[in-house]
Amino acid sequence: MREPDAPILADSITRLGPEAAEAVVVTGSHGGVYAAWLARKAGCRAAIFNDAGVGRDEAGIGGLAWLDAHGMAAAAIDHRSADIGDAAAMVQHGIVSHVNELAAGCGVKAGQGCTQAARLLAAAPIPDGDVETVSEAREEIVPEGAHRRVVLIDSASLVAPRDAGQIVITGSHGALFGDNPMNALKFDAAFAAFNDAGGGVGVSRLPALQGRGIAAVTVSAASARIGDARSTFEDGTVSAANPAALSWGVRIGEKLHDCVIRLAAMP
Known part of the structure; x- marks a missing residue:
């Protein structure tokens, strides 16, 4: 207790x-x-x-x-x-x-x-009063010539059934909660990106997603704002990738934006 x-x-x-x-x-x-x-x-x-x-x-x-x-x-x-x-x-x-x-x-x-x-x-005063809503963003992009949608979600918790088979870019950290690989991402995207939160366990979703056949990467926390999918997409530099992502031609150190535009055009 x-x-x-x-x-x-x-x-x-x-x-x-x-x-x-x-x-x-x-x-x-x-x-x-x-x-x-x-x-x-x-x-x-x-x-x-x-x-x-x-x-x-x-x-x-x-x-x-x-x-x-x-x-x-x-x-x-x-x-x-x-x-x-x-x-x-x-x-x-x-x-x-x-x-x-x-x-x-x-x-x-x-x-x-x-x-x-x-x-x-435990001795801190209890906050009082209402606060304005802070919303997490969700945005979908279809690059010219793309075969897949690029879904930008500030939190991986916002992933939806319709995102299965698409490219999902999150602002979330890349650490897996517990031992259940389904906690890595609720639906089977074709490709997913996370923030490495400084490294270490911040990339542990990647092997879990590999086991589900999902290509996945992290971007360096120094390169992109954690919690901000747009920053992951536009600013992020790939810091780690699972074998499925590497087999798609992803390279450590490349800009995630360039990588995603290339992958979106793949059949």
Whole structure:
């Protein structure tokens, strides 16, 4: 049984239940603005995210400042200390890398362990009032001469049945939740792209998708804003690829945009 002041653990912030209300949440999700909004919308007292390598334009921690402006204390864990997508590992091994002003006011600071930070955040004031909706984007592109649609979704959770057999570009990190390969992507795209969240386990969806016959890559967090599919598509540089993607001619280090336009034209 969970201790009354113990944090709620959520490998993905998209899977929060009603028990998160007025609780401190430790989530394996990156600390981008949409993830921050989900924590605020759920009525959490405070939240601890993974910094996802921080990455381009500091997108991996962009939600911390947003939460300051919306009354919630928040911190991020160094991705090198605990795997993204694994809340239990963050509690056990995580080291705080970034905090917002409200969390600092509770005594949370960089270098602390996640458990200590969560304990301090249990004294944070509960945020009050409604907040504007932060929406994740979905966009579909059909390049000239293409045989497949290019589907841009800021979160892999937005993938739909109609995306089967298409090229799916996400803003999500590339870490697999648990052991079920279906957690890598709900529907069988022909090709999928993710953000590597600084590397390490941030590419673990790729072998899971290989087992399902889906070509998949990650782009470097330094090259594209995590949580932003348009940035993945336009800015991303391929950092890892599974054998299925390599067999399609994908090359490590190439611009994802060039790769996708080429693949979309393949019969």
